Amino acid sequence: MSKYLVNKFLFTVDRDPGLVERYRADPAGTVAWWEAERAGAILNCTAAEGSTWLEFTEQERSALAAHDYAGLFALGAHPFLTLTLFIAMFERDHDEPLGFQLEYARRLRQVSLPYPDITT
């Protein structure tokens, strides 16, 4: 259970234009690199003073590596983070306005209340 770390991945990739493109082009490679090199970085601290214990569960790693935003929703990733990053990666592939956002909603249409808990 490392929802926090999944959110941290989405958050740190979303704010970095280079990482957004890298994650779009090579999801599995980017997730593996990030977990090895970046997962323990405490934002606002030096590299020598990071965390030593953070890792994804296998389910989380697979969902991120597969760009599986419906799976991330089911795992309780913060929906705002997932939506924002995935719009950045995939809105460009749709011609009509909000095309990707509507497909995203359709992919989640089987979900009913209560939604998965997003508490970290």
Add this chain to the structure above:
Amino acid sequence: MATVAAVIASTHHPFYYRASTAPQDQRPPFAAEWIAKITAFRETLTRARPDVLVMVGSDHFHQLWLDNMPQFLVGHAEQYDANWYNEEREFGLPRMLLPGQRDLSWHILRQGLDAGFDLAFSNELRVDHSISCPIITLRPAADLPIVPIYTNIFAPPLPQPARFVQLGRAIREIVESWPSDLRVAIIGTGHLSLELGGPRQFGPHGPDPEFDARAVEWIAGGDIEGCLAEVTLDSLHTPGNATHGFMDFMLMMGVAGEGQRADYTDTVDLFHTMEAYFTWYPDGVPA
């Protein structure tokens, strides 16, 4: 003492800037009506002749993150840069620089702490669209000094709805006790029913028009008691997964006061959320 010249509560739709500045042939079909309503709403602030703006909003995981998350935070900086890369990318928002009002920031922090609100503070705060959007809609010149106040409506555990109301009441009293002859407008933005990153997102209306209708009644009528009787942290999941942003409207109801009917109310039913605009004049409607 300072005068509360206006209390304003609004949604903060990040699409407005692009919808209102794009070339005519690239604007969405609802742009003209939206711009007309925003222009009328802007006039309600202009008429109040404010000198300073207290701006209540919520950081959307920009500067505030889950490793160090304040519930309520007051900016205490000389200036505030505004808007972030992902807001430029997704909404086309411009970079802005807003002047700060540190004396009032300090007064709110000191008096707030002494009143029992353990407010966090920031001496270097880059604000996001929850604060820049109401500047764009209500004061596009961006010429007045601000005090930003952030609330956590985003990352559970959240404060209870009643706490937002209490903080709103306190902010009103604290601003009115500021030893200054300036006119202060207190502006806060939130959401009605809203879904982001879930199956009900970007539908033809907001995810829960019935909630929106009740919410507008609560706000416009100053019905804090009725609102608090129905709204809980749990109940806000039902109208849409981002509806906890409604608690910033509840904070503003606290600023306006129990039973205080808004002097100005307007709404716009957009394709995925209802926009809502409210203004109160505690000192009487300006001539």
